[in-house]
Amino acid sequence: MRRLMSRAGLLLLSLMLPAQSLSAQVTSKRLLEAAKEPHNWLTYSGDYASTRHSLLRQIAPDNVGELEMKWVFQARSLEKFETTPLVVDGVMYLTEAPNTVIALDAKLGSAFWRYEHVPSSESRPCCGSVNRGLAILGETLFMATIDAQLIAIDTISGRPIWKTAVADPSLGYAMTLAPLVIGDKVVVGVAGGEYGIRGFIAAYDAVSGDEVWRFYTIPGPGEPGHETWEGGGDAWEHGGASVWVTGSYDPELNLTYWGIGNPGPDWNPAQRPGDNLYSDSVVALDADTGELEWHFQFTPNDDYDYDAVQVPVLVDLDVTGVGSDKLMLWANRNGFFYVLDRATGEFIRGTPFVKVNWASGLDEKGRPIETPQPLGATTYPCVPGGTNWFSPSFSPNTELIYVSAWENCGHVFRPVEVEYRPGQRFLGGPPTSPNPGAPGVTGRGRPLINNWTEDVANGAVLALDPRTGEQRWRFKMTDVTQSGVLSTASDLVFAGGREGYFHALDAKTGELLWKATLGGSIASCPITYAVEGKQYVAAAAGSALFVFGLRLQK
Amino acid sequence: MVVMAGLPLGAQDAGGYEQTDIEYGFYLYSNHCVSCHGENGDMERKVNLRLGDFPNSPSDALLGNNIRDGIPGTQMTPTEYTAPEITALVAYVRNITTANLGSISLGDGGQGQALFEGKGECGSCHRVFGRGPRSAPDLSNIGSVRTAAQLERAILGSEGSTLPINRPVRVVKSDGTVINGRRINEDTFTVQLIDDHERLVSLEKVTLRELTILTSSDMPSYEETLTAEERADVLAYLLSLKGLS
Numbered sequence: 020m021r022r023l024m025s026r027a028g029l030l031l032l033s034l035m036l037p038a039q040s041l042s043a044q045v046t047s048k049r050l051l052e053a054a055k056e057p058h059n060w061l062t063y064s065g066d067y068a069s070t071r072h073s074l075l076r077q078i079a080p081d082n083v084g085e086l087e088m089k090w091v092f093q094a095r096s097l098e099k100f101e102t103t104p105l106v107v108d109g110v111m112y113l114t115e116a117p118n119t120v121i122a123l124d125a126k127l128g129s130a131f132w133r134y135e136h137v138p139s140s141e142s143r144p145c146c147g148s149v150n151r152g153l154a155i156l157g158e159t160l161f162m163a164t165i166d167a168q169l170i171a172i173d174t175i176s177g178r179p180i181w182k183t184a185v186a187d188p189s190l191g192y193a194m195t196l197a198p199l200v201i202g203d204k205v206v207v208g209v210a211g212g213e214y215g216i217r218g219f220i221a222a223y224d225a226v227s228g229d230e231v232w233r234f235y236t237i238p239g240p241g242e243p244g245h246e247t248w249e250g251g252g253d254a255w256e257h258g259g260a261s262v263w264v265t266g267s268y269d270p271e272l273n274l275t276y277w278g279i280g281n282p283g284p285d286w287n288p289a290q291r292p293g294d295n296l297y298s299d300s301v302v303a304l305d306a307d308t309g310e311l312e313w314h315f316q317f318t319p320n321d322d323y324d325y326d327a328v329q330v331p332v333l334v335d336l337d338v339t340g341v342g343s344d345k346l347m348l349w350a351n352r353n354g355f356f357y358v359l360d361r362a363t364g365e366f367i368r369g370t371p372f373v374k375v376n377w378a379s380g381l382d383e384k385g386r387p388i389e390t391p392q393p394l395g396a397t398t399y400p401c402v403p404g405g406t407n408w409f410s411p412s413f414s415p416n417t418e419l420i421y422v423s424a425w426e427n428c429g430h431v432f433r434p435v436e437v438e439y440r441p442g443q444r445f446l447g448g449p450p451t452s453p454n455p456g457a458p459g460v461t462g463r464g465r466p467l468i469n470n471w472t473e474d475v476a477n478g479a480v481l482a483l484d485p486r487t488g489e490q491r492w493r494f495k496m497t498d499v500t501q502s503g504v505l506s507t508a509s510d511l512v513f514a515g516g517r518e519g520y521f522h523a524l525d526a527k528t529g530e531l532l533w534k535a536t537l538g539g540s541i542a543s544c545p546i547t548y549a550v551e552g553k554q555y556v557a558a559a560a561g562s563a564l565f566v567f568g569l570r571l572q573k
Numbered sequence: 574m575v576v577m578a579g580l581p582l583g584a585q586d587a588g589g590y591e592q593t594d595i596e597y598g599f600y601l602y603s604n605h606c607v608s609c610h611g612e613n614g615d616m617e618r619k620v621n622l623r624l625g626d627f628p629n630s631p632s633d634a635l636l637g638n639n640i641r642d643g644i645p646g647t648q649m650t651p652t653e654y655t656a657p658e659i660t661a662l663v664a665y666v667r668n669i670t671t672a673n674l675g676s677i678s679l680g681d682g683g684q685g686q687a688l689f690e691g692k693g694e695c696g697s698c699h700r701v702f703g704r705g706p707r708s709a710p711d712l713s714n715i716g717s718v719r720t721a722a723q724l725e726r727a728i729l730g731s732e733g734s735t736l737p738i739n740r741p742v743r744v745v746k747s748d749g750t751v752i753n754g755r756r757i758n759e760d761t762f763t764v765q766l767i768d769d770h771e772r773l774v775s776l777e778k779v780t781l782r783e784l785t786i787l788t789s790s791d792m793p794s795y796e797e798t799l800t801a802e803e804r805a806d807v808l809a810y811l812l813s814l815k816g817l818s
Contacts, residue, residue, distance in 0.1 A: 123773035129763045178711045180703035
């Protein structure tokens with residue numbers, strides 16, 4: 020009797036084989052210097068500083084009116100299309116929900132290959148089976164999946180190289196973010212704060228998929244910060260503190276920064292007394308070891324689901340008058356715009372950028388001076404917040420940060436006692452609309468047409484000045500927005516909204532210079548790139564990715 | 574598998590069911606089905622495979638569905654068989670009394686991997702689990718997308734074993750540059766390929782002087798270079814390649 024080789028034996032053998040070198044295509048050096056090759060878009064946020072600012076300037080205020088559609092990619096999925104594509108030397112790599120990767124000719128839109136991972140039916144993401152994009156190193160792409168796996172995929176053939184189980188999807192763990200490659204590691208964080216998970220950020224070896232380090236976003240017994248889960252119960256074990264979006268990295272400090280989500284249950288803080296570290300915080304981790312260097316908490320003992328679900332924006336700017344400061348800019352879901360020292364975590368400034376009444380301001384250390392509203396009264400901002408997961412941009416030309424904001428959006432909060440059950444929702448709510456008859460505001464997409472009014476909320480692109488915290492200009496929309504922002508060296512700002520308009524604005528004034536009607540909500544972050552010397556701008560809207568270029572260029 | 578000298582590979586075709594699939598089906602049946610259905614298919618009281626008495630499965634498609642999805646209320650539970658495995662099981666069950674198991678089709682997967690990477694030089698063109706070049710199609714999951722009979726024909730180098738989309742192409746650009754590669758996509762105006770340097774290349778046809786789709790592939794026949802037993806080993810290895818779990 021002779022036997023076929025077993026699956027287990029085969030897997031073992033394949034892991035023992037010498038791995039393909041990961042240095043052939045996108046090296047870690049290229050990632051460090053991504054801003055120097057603006058024709059490409061090599062990381063989720065464009066570069067490690069996450070400024071989403073491109074040095075391309077061919078498309079400029081004086082010719083942006085000549086933009087025309089060059090090609091469209093139609094996704095098969097009808098789920099929200101939140102992807103930020105990567106572009107590497109003329110090839111675009113993007114994801115469509117839930118976990119499909121497509122390689123396209125970035126000039127023509129023709130497909131090279133398609134890889135589909137079908138997530139386990141055990142997965143149960145709270146807020147859509149979405150995916151925001153990929154990371155790349157060498158000739159390998161990395162995708163974090165809705166069933167909490169990390170998958171390495173060959174850039175040329177589109178075939179998977181390894182899969183690593185990051186967490187158990189049946190307990191509510193999921194991943195929607197684009198991974199961040201730092202050196203030879205792939206860093207991800209887990210979502211699931213609506214299911215009573217215990218969040219973490221972890222780094223995996225890019226070649227083997229083995230875990231290198233893990234940082235729990237809720238400290239365990241004996242660890243500093245554990246005392247902020249008061250009462251001695253097990254609240255910390257189910258306290259959430261998810262990671263929804265990609266972090267940033269400062270190579271000089273060798274620190275990687277990540278925004279941490281809400282504590283659970285979301286809307287009943289009485290069940291988890293204390294500040295609940297490191298929920299609603301930014302953490303600065305040693306990129307080699309995952310050890311915590313510093314943290315800053317935006318919203319202690321959160322009542323409102325104000326995740327720090329934003330990408331940290333790293334800029335060097337003199338705001339204190341003593342030379343160039345290493346700053347972190349953060350327009351937070353809680354309605355305040357923060358300026359932090361990213362070397363120390365020290366609070367420099369914080370000012371509201373939308374209507375805020377849950378706190379009257381911030382003290383000298385940045386802690387909110389809370390003003391809880393009476394039961395039944397409206398709290399601002401609403402649950403989706405002053406802004407959310409969609410990224411801002413920062414232009415070193417104008418020294419302004421551009422934020423997609425939700426204005427005049429409130430909710431009425433009524434905490435409810437809830438028992439933790441594995442894999443079940445753990446919310447302690449729900450909040451309700453303050454405006455009878457108006458549609459409820461959710462982050463999930465537009466409700467039926469013909470019912471959106473000023474009673475609900477409105478979207479806006481805001482230009483904020485990090486030196487003062489003041490608003491320099493405002494571009495108002497009727498409906499709200501889930502669009503990220505892109506700025507360019509030619510002083511253009513691109514953003515869109517839930518109405519399906521894609522706008523080009525003057526970065527200095529906010530004046531509308533061009534718009535296109537894309538027929539579907541823009542719930543993604545636009546990018547720009549160039550192929551054969553010609554600049555393109557790409558934005559996903561509805562279920563399609565639209566790519567624009569100047570009319571006279573072929 | 575029992576190895577016996579016998580008919581040449583692929584020579585048998587039992588009424589539309591291919592001999593290699595029948596043998597692969599026998600292997601799968603022997604490992605997974607025999608404990609309930611018995612060696613001769615007649616151990617289950619209500620379902621007699623030997624007599625062809627299984628009314629729930631009048632067609633091959635329904636039989637395949639029942640093998641894959643199970644039959645509620647019975648001990649027949651859902652399985653995770655791949656499409657090629659279902660093909661093989663259907664082929665064997667339909668021929669359970671007449672199957673000629675005298676030829677060599679399936680050998681030792683471990684030996685097959687050694688031959689794939691060594692004597693057969695398959696790994697000099699094909700890639701498996703991130704290892705090997707990309708000039709020929711990646712085979713990491715070939716065992717879950719091709720039937721045993723199809724794979725056997727490919728090993729013999731039969732014409733047509735290469736998917737048309739994977740055919741070799743030769744391109745001459747308008748400036749005279751020549752690109753050779755393997756086609757991976759094509760539409761009216763453009764063609765995409767992996768070139769000889771393993772790069773993704775996308776071309777507008779209007780910019781080309783010449784675009785030749787070659788109908789023969791570089792896939793050699795192993796009829797002479799490997800023995801029947803060695804080919805059976807390689808086939809067993811290929812059938813074990815079912816992608817990452």
